[in-house]
Amino acid sequence: MNTSAVLANVERANQWRARSKVRAYGALTWAAFSITAITFLAVAATVISIAQFMIQEGWSTGPVWIAGLVPVALSFLVVAGAAKAARFSSKARSSAEVYEARALGAKAAEASWKTISYSVAFLILCALAWFMVVNDAAVSRTFFDMDLIVRSAVTVIKAFGTNVLIFAVSAVLILVWALVIAIARTLPGEAGRPIRTIAIIYSDLFRGLPAIITIYLIGFGLPLTNLPILKDLSSNAYAIIALTLTYGAYTSEVYRAGIESVHPSQIAAARSLGLSYFRTMRYVIVPQAVRGIIPPLMNNCISLQKDTALVAIIGTIDAFNQSKIIASNNFNLSAVTTVAIIFILITIPQARFVDKLIERDRSKRRSG
Amino acid sequence: MALVEIDKAYKHYGSVSVLNGLSLNIEEHQVVCLIGPSGCGKSTLLRCINRLETIQKGEIRLHGDRITGPGVDLDVLRREIGIVFQGYNLFPHMSVIENITLGPLKVLGMDRSEARDKGMALLSRIGLAHKADEFPDRLSGGQQQRVAIVRALMMDPALLLLDEITSALDPELVSEVLDIVRDLAAKGMTMVLATHEMGFAREVADKVCFLQEGVVYEEGPPSQIFGNPQGERTKAFLKRIIDAGRL
Ligand SMILES: Nc1ncnc2c1ncn2[C@@H]1O[C@H](COP(=O)(O)OP(=O)(O)OP(=O)(O)O)[C@@H](O)[C@H]1O
Ligand SMILES: [Mg+2]
DSSP states (O other): OOHHHHHHHHHHHHHHHHHSOOOOOHHHHHHHHHHHHHHHHHHHHHHHHHHHHHHHTTOOHHHHHHHHHHHHHHHHHHHHHHHHHHHHHHHHHHOSOHHHHHHHHHHHHHHHHHHHHHHHHHHHHHHHHHHHHHHHHHHHHHHOOHHHHHHHHHHHHHHHHHHHHHHHHHHHHHHHHHHHHHHHHTOOTTTTHHHHHHHHHHHHHHHHSOHHHHHHHHHHHHHHHTOTTGGGOOHHHHHHHHHHHHHHHHHHHHHHHHHHHSOHHHHHHHHTTTOOHHHIIIIIIHHHHHHHTHHHHHHHHHHHHHHGGGGGGGTOOOHHHHHHHHHHHHTOTHHHHHHHHHHHHHHHHHHHHHHHHHHHHHHHHHHO | OOSEEEEEEEEEETTEEEEEEEEEEEOTTOEEEEEOSTTSSHHHHHHHHTTSSOOSEEEEEETTEEOSSTTOOHHHHHHHEEEEOTTOOOOTTSOHHHHHHHHHHHTSOOOHHHHHHHHHHHHHHTTOGGGTTSOGGGSOHHHHHHHHHHHHHTTOOSEEEEESTTTTSOHHHHHHHHHHHHHHHHTTOOEEEEOSOHHHHHHHOSEEEEEETTEEEEEEOHIIIIISOOSHHHHHHHHHHHHTTOO
């Protein structure tokens, strides 16, 4: 190597060393400390005013203050975290050892971001708490009348049985019906075209139509048609038909995406063993398609459970309709809150489960 | 009469013409190797023979019976003509034994134990009996390709088409796959191979066809094609191969 090249390399190395200095994140830790301090004050103020209000309302003093102490203590811990971050930062600045200083700086930054995000969460909770108690606690009285919630629970849960029934029957029908539509949509060749077209029209139509309108039209329309059998089904049956038609269209799209995600070479391989188109579908394509679509199918399933509440519009006494009746008898919406709670309790675990499935799938793909 | 007669076959995709009046005979018990530059239509020709693709002009006959044109029962045709692809295309949701018995069970209507026995016998022949219940993604590329060959053999085809079956494999896995082909050739299996393995083509082929611009530019025994090629293009192609150290 000639001299000028060697000099250039030395120059390059010096530049790198000059640039990669230790970062102590002093400003960040200060910002974090201020934010957490403000949050602490906000939490304390919120707790004091809510506690005073509750005591005024006749709650006993001791427990209210003890309960109030918990959020205050937690937000103080966050302040302490920010202080620790500031200490790391100052140590990083004064440390003579570069690698150690970098490690301290990184710790300071991470701790600061953590306390900031906790603070934001606390502030959001404070805002919600204020929302509940302002205007003489109008919000909590309207939606969270504990007494009414407890009293209405049994009746509403019984009516929820109707939702469960409608859900269970339509879920099974949808799974089958949607597969039929999906296969119709993927039929190959010229011969398949008419059926393909019909299937496309069907799924466009029912995906475009709001579910509530489909339910309304079927629930009130079919009885007026005077068609044998169809005219005098129960309102549950109309609800099931309507939901199956609507969700069949959505779910067929999920299936179709699954079918089309299987590589065409799999079709070639199966067909070249002499398997017919339908056997290829049945033994090779659909089994592979189904694996990837379980999460989206579950999402549809959750959404179907919620939409069983739409049947209230055709007079089915489901949980929602029942709670509306109770609500209007008591001039208070808390009975409807009961239904809301039931739906949330049922769907949240499923949503978590779907997330887990997706996560598991992803990690499998990462490792494999 | 040859087992397969290809008579002036034409095939184009849109404006790209791939086969330009290609004619070729494949005799019973013959091993025919197709060689030629990438994109010359080797895969297309194989896919046309078992009707995964359809030629637009000309005809192809199997046992003297025309198999192009309308009204041919493709599912029956494909029992007679097996194909193995470059990318193995095993079914990932089935174990090895399920992969290879699917055809016999569902297409030939063989009963379960008979299909399993036959499958196990073929797997032992290629030394993979212990992998019968594994899933394809737990097998090496070479093992997967050997299973793919067995899957095609399970249907007792009259003709086996092999499309660059070693080109996705690491060099050390190539020989285990080629050993099977050699074994099949010795047993009299009629095969058509599209291949870039010139050394192997030279060793195993009864007839080598050099494809160029959609026709068989030159065909003959390996000694002629590799030792004393007649056409200018064949010579140029072989020179490139030899310069690249592949022969
Ligand atoms: N489905 C298709 N649509 C359009 N063009 C295609 C299609 N399949 C193949 N071709 C074209 O046909 C030509 C021949 O392709 P083919 O796969 O038969 O070549 P090959 O000889 O097998 O090449 P290789 O040695 O690289 O495998 C190429 O130019 C390719 O681009
Ligand atoms: Mg090819």
